[in-house]
Amino acid sequence: MLDKVVRPRHPMTLRDGDMDFxxxxxxxxxxxxxxxxxxxxxxxxxxxxxxxxxxxxxxxxxxxxxxxxxxxxxxxxxxxxxxxxxxxxxxxxxxxxxxxxxxxxxxxxxxxxxxxxxxxxxxxxxxxxxxxxxxxxxxxxxxxxxxxxxxxxxxxxxxxxxxxxxxxxxxxxxxxxxxxxxxxxxxxxxxxxxxxxxxxxxxxxxxxxxxxxxxxxxxxxxxxxxxxxxxVSSAPAPVPASTPSTRVLIVVGSLHPSSREQLGVVLGLLSSEGQRSLPAETRSKADLVGRVIEELSAYGYSALHDPFVSHSTGEADDWLASTVQELFDADAFDALILTGGQTARSVLDRLGSRQIDVLSEPEPGITLGILDHPAHVPVLIKAGGFGNPRSLIRLKNLLLELQDIEEES
Missing domain, CATH: 3.40.50.10840 (Putative sugar-binding, N-terminal domain)
Known part of the structure; x- marks a missing residue:
């Protein structure tokens, strides 16, 4: 248990049922x-x-x-x-x-x-x-x-x-x-x-x-x-009630092969919906932002990644963060999925967020929380190397409260 040592710097003794540690x-x-x-x-x-x-x-x-x-x-x-x-x-x-x-x-x-x-x-x-x-x-x-x-x-x-x-x-x-x-x-x-x-x-x-x-x-x-x-020494704290999201923005900054495979599955699904007809590299940033807004409105989700292979990692994160800020200012999304630690931090810094209140751990290594600022939107953060090819689809469906039929089958 946690009650066998009282450290000089820790005046509190931890006992079963204690919620103060x-x-x-x-x-x-x-x-x-x-x-x-x-x-x-x-x-x-x-x-x-x-x-x-x-x-x-x-x-x-x-x-x-x-x-x-x-x-x-x-x-x-x-x-x-x-x-x-x-x-x-x-x-x-x-x-x-x-x-x-x-x-x-x-x-x-x-x-x-x-x-x-x-x-x-x-x-x-x-x-x-x-x-x-x-x-x-x-x-x-x-x-x-x-x-x-x-x-x-x-x-x-x-x-x-x-x-x-x-x-x-x-x-x-x-x-x-x-x-x-x-x-x-x-x-x-x-x-x-x-x-x-x-x-x-x-x-x-x-x-x-x-x-x-x-x-x-x-x-x-x-x-x-x-x-x-x-x-063992705590009583469960309740999870705040939440409502389903309606427009989930998926931001992929990680270059890990697993993340790129997961992104490919999302882009393939969007393509089957009738969008993504032109390569991202041929479009201006304004075109990309417009397309993402259209997809979020029409399908309830969209994926954002840096299309410019000439960008360094830092430049790519800056580009993604500024694009997310534009989409936020346009009230385009009400939930975020962020893949890649540095990308996630760059995005939240740009939005002015300083704290995430954790709601749950939907899967090992994946965290769901609520941002403190500028809007209390749900955010899922995931390391680049975690998950299987359908992870982003599954997490998107979690936020939309949709059943992942393909996973269930």
């Missing part, structure tokens, strides 16, 4: 913040995502902070990680997300977060078995292949350069989830955990006397395991 999540991009918060909300624990830093007092439930450092230089990543950790370090449970394919400034951010967290030990378990990401012998694998040898190693913006966590953290030691390791907490700085299944992660989280003694470092798989243990 606080969980801090620090993430390097927006989809990762959703990955960290979603599993808690799925089990009834209140959760919010903050873009930049927590505003006001740390609240009951989950406060997940998107530090937005994956595309920054290492020095900026460390300073922002430390600054934002300082704001949440008094949480009863601390979780630092890392990408399940080890992209980003993993070592620098974990070291910075641990130093500022007040915890003596970090447990690193990046496995996400539901998406084929496992850890064996300290090596991070995707469907059995070291992640740096997969397409994630070729990511233009943030490639996975290393698969072996022991090489990344030479002083760390490996632990087995099936063997008690509680006696090592406070004596060793960094422990790396193997995991091939969700059951392994559940066992891992069950060992320490208190979740509060450890900085937990991982992806949605570990977040779900920590959430299960936290949920």
């Amino acid at each position: 606080k969980i801090g999540v620090l993430a390097d991009d927006l989809t990762s913040a959703g990955d960290g918060a979603g599993p808690f909300r799925a089990l009834g624990i209140p959760a919010s995502i903050f873009l930049g830093e927590v505003e006001g007092e740390l609240r009951t439930g989950v406060s997940a902070v998107d530090v937005n450092t994956r595309s920054q230089d290492e020095g900026t990543a460390v300073s922002e990680t430390v600054r934002c950790m300082r704001r949440i370090r008094d949480a009863d449970v601390l979780f630092k997300t890392v990408d399940s394919t080890l992209r980003g400034h993993v070592v620098a951010e974990v070291e910075g977060a641990l130093a500022e967290s007040g915890r003596m030990t970090a447990v690193i378990a990046p496995a996400f078995p539901a998406e084929g990401r496992t850890t064996q012998g300290g090596v991070q694998l995707l469907d059995g292949v070291p992640v740096s040898e997969t397409h994630f190693g070729l990511d233009a913006a943030n490639p996975a350069k290393e698969s072996n966590l022991k090489r990344l953290f030479p002083e760390a030691n490996l632990i087995d989830a099936t063997i008690s390791w509680n006696h090592r907490v406070g004596k060793e700085r960094i422990l790396i955990a193997d995991a091939r299944s969700d059951a392994d992660l559940d066992l891992l989280v069950a060992h320490p006397d208190s979740l509060a003694d450890v900085l937990w470092v991982g992806s949605p798989g570990l977040a779900a395991a920590v959430a299960k243990r936290c949920a």
